[in-house]
Amino acid sequence: MNDITSLTLTQTISALKDKQFSEEELNNAYLEKIDALNPKLNIFLEVKKNTRGIPAAIKDVIITKNIKTTASSKILSNFIPQYNATVIGKLLENGVSVIGKTNHDEFAMGGSGENSAFGVTKNPWDFSKVPGGSSSGSAAAVCADLCTFALGSDTGGSIRQPSSFCGIVGLKPTYGRVSRYGLIAMASSLDQIGPMTKSVEDTALVLDWISGADGYDSNVSSEKFKVQSSKLNEGIKGLKIGVPKEYFGEGLDPKVEKVIKEALKKLEELGGEVAEISLPHSQYALAAYYIIVPSEVSSNMARYDGIRYGKGRENIGAEVKRRIMLGTYSLSSGYWDDYYAKAAKVRTLVKRDFEKAFEKVDVVVGPVSPTTAWNLGEKVNDPLKMYLSDIYTISANLAGIPGLSIPCGFSEGLPVGLQILGKQWDEETILTVGYAFEQATQWHMEKPKL
Ligand code: GLN
Numbered sequence: 113m114n115d116i117t118s119l120t121l122t123q124t125i126s127a128l129k130d131k132q133f134s135e136e137e138l139n140n141a142y143l144e145k146i147d148a149l150n151p152k153l154n155i156f157l158e159v160k161k162n163t164r165g166i167p168a169a170i171k172d173v174i175i176t177k178n179i180k181t182t183a184s185s186k187i188l189s190n191f192i193p194q195y196n197a198t199v200i201g202k203l204l205e206n207g208v209s210v211i212g213k214t215n216h217d218e219f220a221m222g223g224s225g226e227n228s229a230f231g232v233t234k235n236p237w238d239f240s241k242v243p244g245g246s247s248s249g250s251a252a253a254v255c256a257d258l259c260t261f262a263l264g265s266d267t268g269g270s271i272r273q274p275s276s277f278c279g280i281v282g283l284k285p286t287y288g289r290v291s292r293y294g295l296i297a298m299a300s301s302l303d304q305i306g307p308m309t310k311s312v313e314d315t316a317l318v319l320d321w322i323s324g325a326d327g328y329d330s331n332v333s334s335e336k337f338k339v340q341s342s343k344l345n346e347g348i349k350g351l352k353i354g355v356p357k358e359y360f361g362e363g364l365d366p367k368v369e370k371v372i373k374e375a376l377k378k379l380e381e382l383g384g385e386v387a388e389i390s391l392p393h394s395q396y397a398l399a400a401y402y403i404i405v406p407s408e409v410s411s412n413m414a415r416y417d418g419i420r421y422g423k424g425r426e427n428i429g430a431e432v433k434r435r436i437m438l439g440t441y442s443l444s445s446g447y448w449d450d451y452y453a454k455a456a457k458v459r460t461l462v463k464r465d466f467e468k469a470f471e472k473v474d475v476v477v478g479p480v481s482p483t484t485a486w487n488l489g490e491k492v493n494d495p496l497k498m499y500l501s502d503i504y505t506i507s508a509n510l511a512g513i514p515g516l517s518i519p520c521g522f523s524e525g526l527p528v529g530l531q532i533l534g535k536q537w538d539e540e541t542i543l544t545v546g547y548a549f550e551q552a553t554q555w556h557m558e559k560p561k562l
């Protein structure tokens with residue numbers, strides 16, 4: 113048999129059923145690997161020994177009962193929650209255990225993992241590169257086979273972009289598909305928790321587990337996502353695939369573009385009907401996002417006032433402070449209608465672009481990120497440059513629609529992700545497209561040599 117840790121979640125479940133190994137052997141195999149690799153990669157902030165169940169890695173911005181939860185911030189460095197986030201409860205009910213808490217950008221603000229107060233996570237494909245962010249540790253953990261699957265959170269791309277940089281599958285569900293109860297808030301109108309996995313099938317299964325009604329989050333739909341393997345197997349013959357021309361302009365690395373174009377060709381070979389579309393307000397999305405997010409951040413961060421969590425603001429990092437200040441400014445009286453209210457209007461225009469597009473096409477496909485993983489340190493002192501790398505992912509959050517990132521090739525030895533966006537509540541179709549692509553290609557099987 114293959115190495116236990118290289119198995120996907122669905123493979124692990126059937127191997128456990130067939131008694132090919134025990135849960136103890138499964139956990140020990142992962143723990144051994146974590147012991148060997150974590151010192152080099154800095155993926156886990158906390159590791160749980162002696163657990164039983166299917167081992168999952170959880171972004172440390174998701175609350176875990178009796179397990180330290182830091183949001184990768186010094187201000188929460190000794191915070192031990194007394195309850196579980198709803199998603200954790202749902203995972204436990206399905207035989208999953210938390211093997212560890214993963215590193216990420218402080219309070220999920222960033223795109224490279226470098227804003228963590230506890231040091232940067234390395235990209236398993238090349239230790240001199242960033243793993244992407246903000247769910248840096250969760251992506252690297254799945255990529256390096258240090259867990260069966262992971263959870264991340266995505267406010268503007270934080271599941272999809274690190275998934276793309278590490279060559280794994282990641283899904284940002286429809287806003288309201290998954291409970292946010294117990295997710296430490298960044299920007300509440302955009303945040304969603306989602307799966308980060310070794311295959312599309314695994315992502316569908318984890319979404320099935322974590323979605324559904326929650327009395328603690330009034331935004332959550334009572335409709336549970338259900339995996340229909342018959343639907344996943346249906347293929348994409350005749351499916352209409354829109355490719356936004358705005359996602360292929362200036363700033364897109366030509367080497368990444370080449371890989372994406374080849375992936376589009378593959379989708380055509382599989383029977384998809386690929387056609388160019390336009391999302392005309394895309395060019396304003398980034399500016400709107402970087403007003404709306406800091407505004408919500410400034411409100412959400414007010415609870416860390418030095419009283420409730422014991423520690424003061426000297427324990428907050430530069431990027432978080434920058435957003436608090438920006439947001440406080442754009443919400444202040446006399447300015448809010450020029451900034452926040454305008455950005456909210458632009459958000460509606462971005463949402464309408466998608467609604468119009470989805471009258472004609474079933475999914476929208478393009479790159480996840482304009483580049484592959486960049487060098488550690490390359491953008492960390494230039495926030496605007498860092499923000500620009502979110503250009504293709506933020507629109508899905510502004511519109512509330514689901515987005516999937518799947519491995520679709522390599523550029524100079526680094527993974528490239530294909531982004532598949534769908535209608536609100538239609539995770540099924542984007543997963544079907546991802547599954548068809550995965551069945552027809554080998555990219556998701558590639559692993560870094562560690
Ligand atoms: N990189 C984006 C930001 O810094 C996205 C963050 C996220 O999705 N949590 O806001």
